[in-house]
Structures are given as C-alpha cells and as structure tokens.
Amino acid sequence: MQVVGSSRCVTDAERLLELMVAERTTHAALVPVIIRMLVEMPEAQEADFTSLRTVVYGSSPIAPGLLARAVDLFDAEFTQSYGLTETVGIGTLLRPDDHRSGDPTRLKSAGRPAADVELRIVEPGSGTTLTAGEVGEIVLRARQ
Amino acid sequence: MYSSGTTGASKGVRVTASNLLAGVDNFTREFTPDASSSSLVPPPYYHIAASAGR
Numbered sequence: 150m151q152v153v154g155s156s157r158c159v160t161d162a163e164r165l166l167e168l169m170v171a172e173r174t175t176h177a178a179l180v181p182v183i184i185r186m187l188v189e190m191p192e193a194q195e196a197d198f199t200s201l202r203t204v205v206y207g208s209s210p211i212a213p214g215l216l217a218r219a220v221d222l223f224d225a226e227f228t229q230s231y232g233l234t235e236t237v238g239i240g241t242l243l244r245p246d247d248h249r250s251g252d253p254t255r256l257k258s259a260g261r262p263a264a265d266v267e268l269r270i271v272e273p274g275s276g277t278t279l280t281a282g283e284v285g286e287i288v289l290r291a292r293q
Numbered sequence: 294m295y296s297s298g299t300t301g302a303s304k305g306v307r308v309t310a311s312n313l314l315a316g317v318d319n320f321t322r323e324f325t326p327d328a329s330s331s332s333l334v335p336p337p338y339y340h341i342a343a344s345a346g347r
Binding site: 156159168173175176177183203238239264265291292293 | 294296306308309311312316318319322323329331332333334335338340342
C-alpha cells in the first residue's frame, strides 16, 4: 500500500473542520480539547462526516458528556488510545466494542495493551509488579 | 527528543526511525486504512507526531 503524507499548518478549528470535510477524512486522531472545539462549532452540526469511519482519541481524559456528543456528531467507531508517541504511539486501546457497551465504568478505562506491547503496573520506586486493582505507575515496552 | 511523558520531568529520549515505523504499523493493524483512506492527525507543531510527520 502506498502511503502519502503531507503536513499543513492549521491555526484554528474552523480550518481544521474544512480540511476534515474537504479531504473526506476516514480516520481522525483527535485530543479531547479539539473534539470539544468541533462539537461546539455551529458549522460542524451541518458538516458532512459520512466518510469518517474511525475516531481515535486520547492524551487526556474525556468527559462522558463530551464523548456522547462526539459519538452523536461524528457517527463513527470510537477508540481511545493511551500511550506515548516516543514508545510506539498506541500503548493501550479501548476499542469500539467497549464504547458500545454503554457501561460508564468501562468508558473510564484506558483499555487493554495493544499488540506487542508489554505493560505492567508497578509500585513507584521499587518497581514491584502490583496486582489487579492496585494503584501504581505504568511501565510499558514496545517494539523499537 | 526531550520528553516529559506529559506528567514527568523532561528527559532525553532516543527515538529511532524503526520505532516511528513500528508506531505506523500498530496504527495500520488496528485501524486497517486502505488506499482510499485519508487520516487526519492534528498535533501541536512541537509534538513528536508533528516533527516526525514532516
């Protein structure tokens, strides 16, 4: 498959919306603050998002109400991703099935480790692996 | 690059080309884009995803 990329400097949400519609975006990776800008924009309510298949969001927690509005507006599959771009980008995934469950506790989760990602919750300092339900620090390792 | 991992102290992190490609591979496996797909990824210009995209 050929992959073609380009980057543009976009300084406002109106331009981002124009680009999204004009390019018939199928996959959008958005942070909650940008999702909020789009959801609250009057022009977005009438915009054509029929090409959009997948919205990946992450980098900060999302308010349940905002997520519900985004699902309503974009009518796409939603996946939450937790991770660091300087590891392998996608560390964990909360997939579309989890979103369809409608379970508010599930929606607060960051999901499960992605393929080829080793992940543990450890005690800060000692690095001892903790058991399910204990609060600690996340350590993960991915392909390099 | 220098990274705080969002919440920690800033530190030097080695980011390799193959690491970035592994990230693209993970995205591709999960979201199965094809030749007709168009992905929109709007990070801040100082974010690694923006510098790598250039």
